[in-house]
Every structure is written in C-alpha cells, then in structure tokens.
Amino acid sequence: MPAGTEPLPVAQVPASIPVDEPVPLAGEPAGASRSSNRLGAVSDGRRGRTSGRLKVATGQGEAGSESDVTGRIVSQGDAAIIGNRPHEAIDAYQEALKRRPGNRDLQAKLADARRLAVEIQITEIETGADQLAAAGRVHEAVAEWMRASQLSASIGRREGILNKVDSAQRGLRRRRAFRRSVAMAILFGLTLVSVFFYTPMVHRDYIARPKYESILAQPDSLAKATALRAFAVDYADPWWWYIRLFSILEEHGRYEIPFTADAAAKAEELEQSLKIEDKDRSERADADLLISVEQFADDAANAWADVKTAALAAADRLNDPLRKAAAKVVADRADAELTKAGAVRSTLNAALAAGDHVQALAITEVMRNRHPRAGDLLDGLPLPALVTVYDADGAGDPAGLRITADGVQVAPGRICRYADRDVVVEISATGFLGERLVIHADPKPGEREHRKPLHPGRAWTARLPGTNWQRLLVSGQRLVAVGPDAIATVSGIDGAGATALKRSDIGVVSAQKDAHWSWLAPDGSLLSSSDGVILTLRWQDGVPQKEAIARRGLLPVTGFAEKELTFQPGKVLQYVIEPANQGAELVAYHGDRVDWRYAKLDVKNQTRQPAQMFAHAQRLCVADDFELHVLDESGDNIGPTAFSAMRIGPVWPLDGGNVVVVRTGLGLDAFRIDRLPLSKLEFPITAGVIDMARRGDDLLIVGDDNRLHRVTWDKAGNGGGGAFVARWSLVLPDGRQPKSMPVLGDGKVGVVDQLGAFNVLNDADGDFIRRYALSPVPSLPPAIIGDRVVLLNGSELVALHLPPNAK
Numbered sequence: 001m002p003a004g005t006e007p008l009p010v011a012q013v014p015a016s017i018p019v020d021e022p023v024p025l026a027g028e029p030a031g032a033s034r035s036s037n038r039l040g041a042v043s044d045g046r047r048g049r050t051s052g053r054l055k056v057a058t059g060q061g062e063a064g065s066e067s068d069v070t071g072r073i074v075s076q077g078d079a080a081i082i083g084n085r086p087h088e089a090i091d092a093y094q095e096a097l098k099r100r101p102g103n104r105d106l107q108a109k110l111a112d113a114r115r116l117a118v119e120i121q122i123t124e125i126e127t128g129a130d131q132l133a134a135a136g137r138v139h140e141a142v143a144e145w146m147r148a149s150q151l152s153a154s155i156g157r158r159e160g161i162l163n164k165v166d167s168a169q170r171g172l173r174r175r176r177a178f179r180r181s182v183a184m185a186i187l188f189g190l191t192l193v194s195v196f197f198y199t200p201m202v203h204r205d206y207i208a209r210p211k212y213e214s215i216l217a218q219p220d221s222l223a224k225a226t227a228l229r230a231f232a233v234d235y236a237d238p239w240w241w242y243i244r245l246f247s248i249l250e251e252h253g254r255y256e257i258p259f260t261a262d263a264a265a266k267a268e269e270l271e272q273s274l275k276i277e278d279k280d281r282s283e284r285a286d287a288d289l290l291i292s293v294e295q296f297a298d299d300a301a302n303a304w305a306d307v308k309t310a311a312l313a314a315a316d317r318l319n320d321p322l323r324k325a326a327a328k329v330v331a332d333r334a335d336a337e338l339t340k341a342g343a344v345r346s347t348l349n350a351a352l353a354a355g356d357h358v359q360a361l362a363i364t365e366v367m368r369n370r371h372p373r374a375g376d377l378l379d380g381l382p383l384p385a386l387v388t389v390y391d392a393d394g395a396g397d398p399a400g401l402r403i404t405a406d407g408v409q410v411a412p413g414r415i416c417r418y419a420d421r422d423v424v425v426e427i428s429a430t431g432f433l434g435e436r437l438v439i440h441a442d443p444k445p446g447e448r449e450h451r452k453p454l455h456p457g458r459a460w461t462a463r464l465p466g467t468n469w470q471r472l473l474v475s476g477q478r479l480v481a482v483g484p485d486a487i488a489t490v491s492g493i494d495g496a497g498a499t500a501l502k503r504s505d506i507g508v509v510s511a512q513k514d515a516h517w518s519w520l521a522p523d524g525s526l527l528s529s530s531d532g533v534i535l536t537l538r539w540q541d542g543v544p545q546k547e548a549i550a551r552r553g554l555l556p557v558t559g560f561a562e563k564e565l566t567f568q569p570g571k572v573l574q575y576v577i578e579p580a581n582q583g584a585e586l587v588a589y590h591g592d593r594v595d596w597r598y599a600k601l602d603v604k605n606q607t608r609q610p611a612q613m614f615a616h617a618q619r620l621c622v623a624d625d626f627e628l629h630v631l632d633e634s635g636d637n638i639g640p641t642a643f644s645a646m647r648i649g650p651v652w653p654l655d656g657g658n659v660v661v662v663r664t665g666l667g668l669d670a671f672r673i674d675r676l677p678l679s680k681l682e683f684p685i686t687a688g689v690i691d692m693a694r695r696g697d698d699l700l701i702v703g704d705d706n707r708l709h710r711v712t713w714d715k716a717g718n719g720g721g722g723a724f725v726a727r728w729s730l731v732l733p734d735g736r737q738p739k740s741m742p743v744l745g746d747g748k749v750g751v752v753d754q755l756g757a758f759n760v761l762n763d764a765d766g767d768f769i770r771r772y773a774l775s776p777v778p779s780l781p782p783a784i785i786g787d788r789v790v791l792l793n794g795s796e797l798v799a800l801h802l803p804p805n806a807k
C-alpha cells in the first residue's frame with residue numbers, strides 16, 4: 001500500500017451490502033482473466049474485452065479492506081444492471097461514489113444506470129397506456145402517452161408515442177361527430193312529426209274557433225253575414241306551407257276546418273232575412289236622405305264643394321226618380337256658386353303670376369267677402385305684408401331696385417304673404433349686395449311690416465404680397481400700394497393684373513440683410529431702399545418700372561437731387577438727405593466723395609416724419625420740423641424761413657414744386673419757394689387742421705371746426721402770381737363730423753366721420769353721394785377710383801361698388 005493511504009475500517013461498509021463474494025482487485029494473482037461490460041458488469045474473458053474502468057474503480061495498486069468493500073459494491077451494481085434492476089444499481093454506484101468521489105468510471109456507470117431506469121419507466125407507462133386504450137379509456141391513455149413522450153429523450157420513440165395520441169384523438173372526434181349527427185336526425189324527425197300532428201289542431205282550435213265564435217257574437221246581422229262569408233273563404237284550405245311541406249303524403253297532407261261549412265250556411269240564412277227588411281226600410285231612407293241634403297245645403301257653414309258632393313252621392317243612392325231629380329237640383333246650385341268663386345280665384349292667380357301683388361290683395365278681399373263658402377278655393381289666399389327697402393348707410397333710396405317674391409318680380413311696397421308657407425323675397429339694386437328676406441308663415445290677419453337695409457356690394461377683391469403697407473395711391477386706372485416689401489399695383493377695374501416691384505427685382509446685390517424699400521418720392525419718380533440704392537422710375541400704364549440706378553449708397557435716403565453746378569460747369573453733385581444721430585443731414589456727393597455736408601437740420605424722428613428736399617435752379621429748399629432751409633450750391637444757408645409752429649405732417653409740393661404747403665400745430669403754412677426771398681402765401685382756411693390730402697394742386701382739409709374744406713391752387717389767380725381758392729366748405733349730412741382719412745378721387749372726395757363711416761361727396765360742389773359703414777376702420781385711407789371705393793385691410797384689397805342714388 002502506498003505511503004499515506006489508510007484503508008477504510010470494515011465497520012464503515014453498509015450492512016445491506018453483502019461482502020461474502022470478493023471482487024478481484026489490483027492485488028489479485030497475475031493471469032486472472034476479468035473484464036467488464038459498458039455498464040461496469042464484471043464478466044469473464046468470453047464476454048468481451050478487458051476494461052480498465054474496473055481498475056480505476058477498485059483502486060488498482062492499493063490493498064486493504066477499503067478497496068475490497070468498494071469493489072464488492074461496484075460488482076453488486078453491475079449485477080443489478082445485468083438483472084435489469086437499474087434502481088438497485090443506482091444505489092450501489094452512489095454508495096461507491098461516496099467512497100471514491102470524482103471517479104469518472106463510477107460516474108459514467110451511474111449515468112448509464114439512470115438512463116436505463118428512465119427507459120424502463122417509459123416502457124412501463126407506454127404499456128399501461130396501451131392497455132387503457134384497449135379497455136376504451138382513451139382520455140386516460142392519451143394522458144399517459146403524453147407523459148411518456150415528455151420523458152423520452154429519443155426523437156424517434158417520442159414521435160411513435162405522439163402518433164398513438166393523434167390516432168386516439170381522431171377516433172374520439174369521429175365518434176363525437178357521429179353521435180351529434182344521430183342526435184340532430186332524431187331532433188329533426190321529432191320536430192317534423194310535431195308539426196304534422198299539432199298544426200291542424202292549432203289552426204282549428206286556437207285560431208279558427210275563436211274567430212268563428214266572435215263573428216257569431218256580433219249583433220248586426222248585415223255585418224255578421226259579411227264576416228261569415230269572409231270566414232268561409234279564408235279558412236276553406238289549410239295553410240299553404242303545410243300543403244307544400246307534406247304534399248308527399250297525398251290525402252294525409254291536408255286537413256279541414258269544420259266551421260267553414262257552418263259559416264257559409266248561416267251567412268246564406270242571414271242574407272235571405274235581410275232582403276225582406278230592406279224593402280220597407282228603403283222608402284223611409286229615401287225621404288230622410290233628401291231632407292238631410294237640403295238642410296246641409298242651407299247651412300252657411302258648409303262649403304259648396306261639400307254640398308255638391310253630398311247631393312250627387314244622395315242622387316246615386318235614391319231610388320225614387322222625383323227625389324233623385326231634387327237632389328240633382330241642389331248639386332247644380334252648388335256647382336254654379338263654385339264656378340263664380342273659381343273665376344275670381346283664377347283672376348287672383350293671374351295677378352299673382354304677373355307679380356301684381358297690390359291687385360292680388362284687393363281680389364283676395366273680394367274672394368273672402370263674396371264667396372265665404374268657396375271651400376278649397378279659399379285655401380292659400382294671400383295675406384298682406386309691407387316690405388320697405390332702404391340704404392343702410394343713409395344715402396337715400398337705392399336706384400335700380402328690383403324685388404322678387406318666390407321668383408316673380410313684384411313692385412316695392414305691399415306684397416303677398418301666406419298663412420301656411422314661407423315667402424322668399426330677393427332684393428337687388430344697382431351696386432348693392434343682394435339681400436334675401438324670408439317672410440315666415442303666419443296665419444294671423446293684418447299687415448306685417450318688414451324693413452330690409454341694403455349694403456354696397458363688392459366689385460372685386462385682390463390679395464397683395466405682404467401686409468405692412470404705408471400708402472394707397474391711384475395711378476391712372478390702377479391702384480398702387482406702397483410698402484417696404486414692394487410697390488404693388490392692381491387694376492382698379494377688376495383687381496386683376498397684379499404686379500409687384502421688390503428690392504430683389506432691381507439686379508443690385510443687397511448691402512444688408514432683409515433690405516427693403518424706404519422712400520418713394522411724392523411724384524413717384526424716385527425710389528430708395530434701406531441699403532442706399534436709389535432708382536429712377538418710369539411709370540407705364542400705372543405700373544412702376546426700373547429706369548436706371550441713380551445712386552448706390554449705404555444709408556436710406558428721404559430726398560435726392562442731381563444737378564450740374566451753375567458756376568462750375570461739368571461738375572455734377574448728388575444731394576441726398578440721410579439719417580444722422582436720430583435726425584437727418586443734407587449731404588452733397590461728387591461721385592463717392594462728400595463735397596459738403598449740412599448738419600443743421602432739426603428732425604425729431606427721421607423715420608416717422610423725415611426731412612424733405614425741393615431742388616430749384618441754383619438752390620435747395622429743405623424742410624425739417626421747424627423751418628425751411630434755403631441752401632446754395634456750396635451748402636450755405638442763404639434764407640431760412642421758420643414755420644408758424646412745429647411741423648406735424650408731410651410737406652406737400654404744389655405748382656410743380658414752386659409752392660409748398662406745410663401742416664403745423666397751428667394750421668397750414670404755404671410758401672412760394674421758386675424765388676428769393678421766400679414768401680409766405682395767404683391761406684383761405686384759418687381753422688386748425690386735423691388731417692389733409694393732396695392730389696395735384698387740389699387739397700382736401702379736415703378742420704378742427706368740424707367742417708370739410710376743399711381748396712385749390714390757382715396759378716392764374718392774384719393777377720397771375722397764383723393764389724389759393726376755397727371751392728367749398730361744409731358740414732356732413734346728419735350731423736356727422738369729418739375726422740380723418742380725407743381722399744381725393746376722380747370727381748369725388750371722401751372722408752371718415754366720427755362714427756367710423758366713409759362719406760363720399762361730389763368734388764365739384766360737395767353734394768353728398770353716399771356713405772359706407774366701415775367695420776373695422778382701415779389703417780390707410782380708402783381710394784376712390786371710378787365707381788369704386790377700395791379698402792386695404794391687411795393684405796386684401798376690397799373694391800366696393802359706388803351705387804347711384806335715386807333722387
């Protein structure tokens with residue numbers, strides 16, 4: 001025995017393991033022939049090759065009692081395997097592994113023993129399931145087979161077991177379907193038998209018998225006889241579906257209702273008895289019927305149409321010829337009255353068709369008073385209504401007024417309405433929006449008054465590119481909207497042909513981000529951008545077009561002039577008004593070089609109220625907020641002229657720039673600037689100015705005296721020196737006060753009053769034409785072009801008709 005190896009004590013060997021048969025170990029004499037099979041069973045040399053597994057398991061090379069015990073335990077396990085007792089082998093191998101832990105041969109023997117145990121268990125379960133299936137306990141057999149398939153590690157064996165399960169389940173389904181079919185056939189047969197035997201009973205005892213007994217209980221003999229006849233016919237045959245269903249049974253497929261023959265016989269008896277009674281009753285009935293017809297005709301509450309119908313019906317029922325003729329006389333009388341009423345109603349309908357509602361209402365009164373018994377002819381007679389149409393803006397009666405009632409043209413004023421239906425009234429007038437008035441059904445008598453205002457109609461609408469518009473002008477037959485985004489135009493006739501001149505359209509690279517238009521000269525000849533580009537414009541049929549680039553600077557300008565110097569021939573200077581320190585200054589450029597700079601302009605807000613420049617032969621006139629600066633070609637101020645107060649509006653040039661009008665806080669200042677020294681002109685309006693508009697040499701002024709003033713510059717006045725002439729001054733109609741947005745148009749002027757309405761007047765004499773209620777009031781003054789008033793709301797142009805008035 002190797003050193004350090006201690007043999008196990010004999011007492012440690014379990015008592016259940018026999019030790020009377022020794023197992024050859026490594027110390028066995030040489031020449032002994034021993035071997036073991038795959039599961040470790042010891043065999044002699046005839047069973048197979050010698051395995052080295054036994055040597056490892058028995059601890060070859062060791063001696064002593066411990067090795068002997070382990071070898072005997074292993075031999076017992078091998079014997080159990082050979083005897084097909086895997087559980088005993090498992091216990092033996094586990095005991096040996098406790099003595100030789102980690103021995104691979106013993107572990108392999110233990111694994112083989114466990115597999116053998118499982119195979120035996122699967123075989124037992126499968127055999128038991130087969131026995132259950134043979135005994136008819138299929139559900140239990142399926143459960144056992146499923147358990148065996150789950151334990152089997154062999155794919156082939158598992159598929160064989162599952163095939164048994166599938167076969168058993170198919171058998172179950174076939175048996176279940178067969179049982180269901182048999183049950184349905186039995187149920188159908190029972191139903192068919194029940195229908196065959198119980199239908200005649202139900203038809204006879206529960207339907208026909210109660211019906212027959214209820215007819216016999218009727219007190220009226222005539223009604224009873226009629227009902228018995230109908231019963232005999234209705235119940236003569238079985239139900240049709242019963243006959244078709246059981247037609248194969250021939251005579252057995254029909255049944256009879258026994259009450260039908262009795263019903264026919266009793267009906268015959270009742271009819272015979274009634275014939276005897278009817279003859280005596282007929283004479284009395286004829287007399288009573290004629291009396292009732294004559295009394296019905298004399299009652300004024302009964303319509304003639306009803307009288308005629310009753311008389312003709314009585315004539316048909318009467319047997320006596322004399323009484324029959326008397327009934328026809330009553331019918332003829334009623335027919336004559338209906339003919340008269342029908343003629344009147346025809347005249348009424350003709351008046352309605354012609355649209356003569358006044359005559360129709362008169363005929364209606366005749367119809368009601370003279371023919372109160374006309375019956376249906378009185379239905380739908382018109383009732384009076386009064387429709388008053390007026391101009392919503394208070395401009396007088398609308399011209400070209402046209403009214404239709406239910407599609408028929410009628411005269412303004414009284415029209416027909418009805419008690420049982422609505423009347424649709426369509427109203428139109430030249431230049432106004434069409435209106436619809438629905439006169440609802442109303443049975444109450446008396447005239448119903450309806451007032452309908454008319455509003456000017458839209459001639460057209462157009463949309464402009466952008467919304468930040470600053471001015472709305474008229475150029476020939478086109479409208480011009482001025483704003484930083486574009487100079488946009490549309491046709492004033494129909495709003496078509498929109499054009500837009502944008503900063504990006506001039507072919508000059510922008511010197512700043514988002515460059516835009518900043519200034520348009522009052523006469524429209526010059527256009528400047530925020531990045532200092534100045535264009536000269538050419539207007540073609542009211543559309544601005546780029547003519548040339550006058551200057552490329554860096555700053556936005558509000559004035560520009562280019563002149564050759566009088567005393568330095570060949571030298572050309574460009575004069576521009578540029579912003580400087582929140583104000584403005586006049587700069588003279590010779591090319592890109594500053595020739596001189598005039599920085600004495602007093603401007604509070606160059607953006608909102610910029611300085612303005614007017615060029616003459618040898619001098620420049622520049623208006624700031626407080627005075628007119630007169631500069632020579634070298635930039636010297638040679639004749640300043642102060643305003644009467646601070647300027648609060650634009651400077652308007654008249655007479656080709658020879659005269660300027662300045663709105664100040666105290667009124668209007670007018671100056672002649674084409675000669676030195678500058679001379680202040682007398683202005684005919686002394687009232688303060690709230691707002692004003694200019695077109696050419698014409699001015700429209702809103703005064704603080706609540707009057708509207710029309711003034712014109714007359715070149716020939718004052719002995720040829722020119723003078724202002726007051727053409728008219730007036731107060732608006734209805735006590736309205738002019739407040740803002742004066743507008744000069746072609747032959748017409750306009751102004752917004754204190755109530756937000758735009759009043760249009762004749763330019764020649766100030767005669768009031770009409771007014772428009774504006775809601776909301778636009779931010780820019782409207783434009784008057786031809787027979788249109790155009791409003792700019794955001795980016796939408798809306799042209800309203802300017803309707804004529806009926807004087």
